[in-house]
Amino acid sequence: WDVVDTPQWDEKNRTAYVTTTCISPINRTILKVPLKDDVEVFKDEEGVQRFFFNNDGAEYVLCNETKNTAGVAYFGNYAYPIENPFAEFDFPTQIIGKFHANGDDLYYRVTYRPECIEKGKKSPVLFYVYGGPHVQMITNRFGTETKGMEEYFANEGYIVYCVDPHGSANRGAAFESVIYQRMNETQVKDYDAALDFFFREYGDVADKDR
DSSP states (O other): OOOOSSOEEEEETTEEEEEOSSOTTTTTTEEEEEESSOOOSSSOOOEEEEEOTTSSSEEEEEEEEEETTEEEEEEETTTEEEOTTTTTTTTOEEEEEEEEETTTEEEEEEEEEEEEETTTBBOEEEEEEEOOSSSSOSSSSSTTOOOOOHHHHHHHHOEEEEEEEOTTTSHHHHHTTTTTTTTHHHHHHHHHHHHHHHHHHTTTTOOOOO
C-alpha cells in the first residue's frame, strides 16, 4: 500500500498521523505512528479520511466521506454529519466494484446507471478513459472522483463506465510504472478486459452497438 499525503505531526505525544491506502486503494485510512509503539489504525472506518491539525498538533478534526455520504467530521468525542450539498439534485445509481483479469491483476471500476431503464430496452454506453499516469478515478469518496460529466450523461440515459487501469496512482510502484514506454500496449489490454467484464455483467441492459 501507499502513503498518499504528508504526515501530520503531534509534537506533544511524539506521534505521526499518516494517510495511507492500507485498507484498499479506493479508501484513505489514517495510521497513528507513535515513535515508541506499534502502528495502529486511528479511525477504523472505510472511506476517504482527511486530517486537519492546529499549528501545535494539540487539536485536530478528522473528516471521513464515502461514495454514499458527504461525510462526518470528528472533533474529540463528537461527530458532526456533513450536509450533502447536492441533496436537491437527482443523481444516478453509482456502483463501485472490482474484477480480476490479465494474469489475475485486480482492477477497480465504477458504473453510473440511469435511474429509469425501460424494460426490454438497452441503454447506450459511455466508456470514460484517461491517459494517466498519476491519476486515480475510482475512490470511496463522495462523488468518487467525478467532475459531474458522469452524472450528467447517466441522467441523459447513458450507462457510464470507468476503470482504473495500470498506471493509476496509489496502487504501488509496480502497478503504476508498468506502462512506462508501453502505455498503448498495457492500458489497451486493460480496457479490453474491462469492457469484456462490463458486458458480461450488464449485457442485459447495455447496448454493444451504441
